[in-house]
Amino acid sequence: MEYPPDNSWLEPIKRQYYAVVPLKQFIWPDDLDDATQLDFYNEVLNDIRMVNLQPRRSYIFMIFKALQRSIEGYGDTMISEIAEIWQNMLIQSCTRGSEDEGFSYKSYFLDENLKNGVVLTLKESDAFLCKGTTGLVTWEAAKILS
Incomplete structure (x- = not known):
């Protein structure tokens, strides 16, 4: 599939990543060459507004494992910017353990404009969400209950 030169293919990926969409529903581009990876890095992983809302x-x-499998599936290699983030995360998990910080974020872009639009961010605590719950995703559960 050919993607438009304006990088509009990044919008659904960014929405999926920050909303923590299950990987089986994640839609990757058909080609992850260096330019595509750099766009993914700049627009998704290195977004200034979202850096503290991971x-x-x-x-x-x-995500990194799936990205690496996809890149290698096309016979490409991971660009240094993404490889460096991945390497730092692996080092941190070895030194601090693989557990999360006790909370994480899910962000939902409410406008079409991802750069300047409204973002609803939910801070989820492990104290409230634990394994074995009903499986409802927070935002979707809130919509159902409202």
Whole structure:
């Protein structure tokens, strides 16, 4: 599939990443060449507004593993900017353990404009959400209950 030159393919990826969409529903581009990876790095992983509002570390690990598999599946290599983030996360998990900080974020872009639009961010605490719950995603659960 050819993607538009304006990088509009990044919008759904960014929405999926920050909303912590399950990987089986995650839509990757068909080609992850160096330019595509750099766009992903700049627009998703290095977004200044979102740098302190990252998803759960375990989710980020799964994203990096899936990204690496996709890149290698095309016979490409991971660009240094993404590889450096991945390497730093692996080092941190060895020194601090693989557990999350006790909370994480899910962010929902409410406007079409991802750069300047409204973002609803939920801070989730492990004290309230634990394994074995009903499986409802926070935002979707809130919409159902409202």
